[in-house]
C-alpha cells in the first residue's frame with residue numbers, strides 16, 4: 001500500500017474462482033483482458049485486492065495455473081487471513097481480533113455430531129476456518145441445528161454456504177465483508193480511503209462484500225443461485241450493485257464502465273493499437289508494446305513493414321537490449337530479426353502479459369519502468385524481471401522513446417525453452 005502516494009483512485013476487491021478466473025475458459029481471455037486494462041490504466045494509482053475462500057496453499061496453486069496479477073492485498077480463507085504485498089505479510093491485528101469468542105476445538109467437537117458434514121482437505125482447515133462439504137438439500141436444516149449447538153457452547157460463529165456444496169464455520173467477526181470493512185477502516189485511519197471501491201463476486205461467501213457501506217458491487221453473469229437469491233432479498237434496490245451480463249472478468253470490466261469508475265476498454269480490445277495510439281503513461285506504453293509482440297508472434301495482425309518502421313522510431317537509435325542470458329545487443333539489431341519471427345508461435349497458445357508495472361520519473365521526461373513480463377508458449381511459462389528506461393517524446397508515434405531494456409530471469413524461468421526469442 002505504501003506504493004501509492006495517496007488514496008487509491010479505485011480499489012477492486014474481487015473473488016477469484018468463477019469471478020476473476022473463469023475455469024470454463026482454458027484460454028483465460030477475459031482474465032488477460034482485465035490484466036491489460038489494470039496494468040495500463042490502474043496499477044500506478046489504484047489497489048487490487050483478491051478476496052478468496054482458498055487457503056494460502058491452494059491460492060498459490062491457482063497463481064501457478066492461471067495468469068493472475070500480483071494483488072496489493074490478499075484476503076484468503078473466506079476473510080480470515082489478510083496479507084499485504086507480494087511477500088504476503090500477514091495482518092496480525094486481524095488474527096488477534098478473530099480470536100474473540102472463537103474456539104476451534106469446540107467447533108470440531110460439535111461438528112463431529114453431524115455425519116452429513118464431510119470434512120474438506122487438511123489445507124482448507126485454518127486457524128479461524130473449519131470447512132466441510134454438505135449436500136444442498138440438507139444445507140439449511142443442518143445449518144440451523146449446528147448454529148444452535150454452537151451457540152449453546154458459548155461460541156459466536158458465522159456459518160456460510162457457498163457453491164451449493166461448501167460449508168464454512170468462521171468467527172462471527174470474520175468473513176469477506178468484515179475483512180473488507182476492517183481494511184477500509186485501516187486505510188481511512190491513515191487518510192487513504194480509496195475514492196471508489198468495487199467488489200466482485202459469484203457465490204455465497206461473497207454476499208457480505210455487497211453489504212459493505214458505500215461500495216459498488218458486481219455479481220458476474222454466472223453468479224450462483226445462492227448469491228442471486230441473496231441479492232433479490234437484500235439488495236435489489238441498491239443502485240450501486242449490478243448483475244453483469246458478462247461472465248467473470250468481463251463482468252468486472254463491464255461494471256467499471258457501468259459505474260463510470262474509469263477507463264473500461266481493455267487494450268486487448270483495441271486492434272492495431274501499436275499504430276494509432278498516443279500512450280498516456282509509461283505503463284500504457286509497455287502494455288501496448290507487449291500486446292503487439294504477442295500479436296506479431298501469433299501472426300494475429302497484418303505482416304506489415306509499417307510495424308517494423310514504427311518500432312524503429314520508438315526504439316532509440318543508440319538503445320541497447322540486455323537479454324536475460326547476459327547478451328547485450330543494439331535494439332535496432334533486435335528489430336531487424338522481427339520480420340522472420342512473424343507468426344512463429346501461430347500453432348501454440350502463445351500469450352504475453354505484464355504484471356506489477358511501476359514507473360518513476362528519474363529526471364525530467366525520463367522514466368524508469370519496472371515490471372514482470374510473463375510469456376506462455378504452449379505449456380511453458382516463464383517470467384523476466386524487466387527494466388526499461390524511456391523518454392517522453394512528442395515526436396515518436398506513441399509518445400515514448402525506449403532507451404534501454406534489461407531483463408533477468410525470475411528464479412526457475414531460465415532454460416525452460418530453447419527456442420530463440422525476441423524481447
Ligand code: GLC
Pocket residue numbers: 052053054055058078120124131132162166167168205
Ligand atoms: C474455497 C475454499 C473452501 C471453502 C469455499 C467456500 O473453495 O477452498 O475451503 O469452503 O471456498 O468458501
Ligand code: MG
Pocket residue numbers: 015016017018019201202203
Ligand atoms: Mg467464487
